[in-house]
């Protein structure tokens with residue numbers, strides 16, 4: 001079966017400086033995998049390269065396939081259809097994913113409605129509102145009705161990260177990339193977020209790829225493996 005993600009000799013350079021060197025691994029349906037490495041070892045760049053989101057000035061080489069589709073060298077526009085379906089990303093700082101001027105409920109509703117439309121089962125009005133509340137409850141947010149009415153600055157860091165996770169899950173991606181989703185949070189909240197992510201990834205057909213600096217609280221009891229302590233030699 002085609003892997004959900006397959007990296008083959010992926011390298012990333014900034015000019016003549018090699019930042020990630022010959023990284024290869026693949027992730028099959030239902031698997032979880034942690035990419036561990038010290039700060040600056042290339043975890044985030046690997047995640048960005050796998051989704052075609054590397055910043056200008058960085059050149060990838062080798063191969064990164066999402067569900068069999070080559071990402072490296074493929075124009076941005078052609079990758080748009082994969083983002084939010086084949087893959088979604090949760091970043092370390094949830095504020096980067098949230099619009100400060102929009103209520104949480106509206107922000108979560110957008111990817112939900114987009115995905116429902118793609119699935120030919122459009123959601124709107126009361127049904128969409130219900131779906132938003134159900135998703136907020138799924139990521140264990142207390143008082144979903146209140147949270148849906150709130151603006152991002154009215155939530156705690158952990159609550160904001162749960163909202164960011166909810167927005168990623170709303171896309172129903174084949175692959176969820178979580179780039180240090182708990183680094184900015186206190187230890188108790190970190191544990192809660194890992195429970196949320198691992199619980200979700202254990203559900204039938206979904207997938208989770210975790211990226212972290214240090215092994216976070218043994219969160220992945222059924223993960224296939226932890227990969228690569230350094231992304232460059």
Ligand SMILES: Nc1ncnc2c1ncn2[C@@H]1O[C@H](COP(=O)(O)OP(=O)(O)OP(=O)(O)O)[C@@H](O)[C@H]1O
Nearest residue numbers: 014019037038039040041042043044045046055213
């Ligand atoms: N746009 C860029 N231009 C040049 N070098 C960059 C750029 N972005 C990142 N780098 C360099 O690439 C290397 C890998 O960065 P990356 O952000 O992937 O590390 P990381 O493993 O995610 O680290 P951390 O655990 O601190 O998040 C670092 O040395 C970084 O300075």
Ligand SMILES: [Mg+2]
Nearest residue numbers: 043044179180
């Ligand atoms: Mg990083």
